[in-house]
Amino acid sequence: xxxxxxxxxxxxxxxxxxxxxxxxxxxxxxxxxxxxxxxxxxxxxxxxxxxxxxxxxxxxxxxxxxxxxxxxxxxxxxxxxxxxxxxxxxxxxxxxxxxxxxxxxxxxxxxxxxx
Amino acid sequence: xxxxxxxxxxxxxxxxxxxxxxxxxxxxxxxxxxxxxxxxxxxxxxxxxxxxxxxxxxxxxxxxxxxxxxxxxxxxxxxxxxxxxxxxxxxxxxxxxxxxxxxxxxxxxxxxx
Numbered sequence: 001x002x003x004x005x006x007x008x009x010x011x012x013x014x015x016x017x018x019x020x021x022x023x024x025x026x027x028x029x030x031x032x033x034x035x036x037x038x039x040x041x042x043x044x045x046x047x048x049x050x051x052x053x054x055x056x057x058x059x060x061x062x063x064x065x066x067x068x069x070x071x072x073x074x075x076x077x078x079x080x081x082x083x084x085x086x087x088x089x090x091x092x093x094x095x096x097x098x099x100x101x102x103x104x105x106x107x108x109x110x111x112x113x114x115x
Numbered sequence: 116x117x118x119x120x121x122x123x124x125x126x127x128x129x130x131x132x133x134x135x136x137x138x139x140x141x142x143x144x145x146x147x148x149x150x151x152x153x154x155x156x157x158x159x160x161x162x163x164x165x166x167x168x169x170x171x172x173x174x175x176x177x178x179x180x181x182x183x184x185x186x187x188x189x190x191x192x193x194x195x196x197x198x199x200x201x202x203x204x205x206x207x208x209x210x211x212x213x214x215x216x217x218x219x220x221x222x223x224x225x226x227x228x
Binding site (some may be wrong): 002004013021033035042043046056058090092101103104105106107108109111 | 149163164204216
């Protein structure tokens with residue numbers, strides 16, 4: 001079956017703009033989480049959605065937001081882009097949170113460059 | 116606050132060697148620990164998931180162990196191949212920090228032909 005699909009794969013934005021990234025989870029997976037990966041900070045948790053509700057949020061400013069739709073697809077939005085937002089944004093899906101046996105699967109990521 | 120560290124940060128070995136990657140975490144209240152590999156510019160590929168009640172998991176040439184009480188996990192790779200070259204990350208998932216995954220910084224492995 002299809003894996004986690006993220007679009008777009010690559011994008012370049014100007015400082016001050018906003019960006020929306022999309023993620024389609026593996027079929028049947030209802031939990032979607034987002035991570036930011038940078039060379040300096042590594043992989044950092046942004047937020048997790050389950051059944052259209054945000055369950056957890058990492059330590060990021062309010063410019064980072066997300067949502068989940070009834071078909072489990074998710075979007076994340078970053079407003080007022082800063083140079084430091086340049087990163088690989090990874091989406092991951094799993095069946096549901098809070099269960100020890102749930103493997104988490106990642107997409108290929110969206111490369112965001114802010115100039 | 117959960118913190119995950121990985122040793123070594125980088126490792127270069129000749130093809131055919133057996134090797135061990137280490138992962139340590141500070142909070143033992145975890146649901147599970149997962150090992151991933153990441154190829155340059157790519158997403159993460161899940162290798163092994165160890166639940167908190169388990170001691171180890173095996174998949175092909177890979178074996179991962181978990182000692183929850185001491186906050187340690189090891190990933191053993193047998194008979195390494197050039198195709199194993201990648202960054203290996205461990206991540207822990209637990210209740211004390213909102214059930215999200217906390218990742219280590221990774222070990223960058225190079226297997227030389």
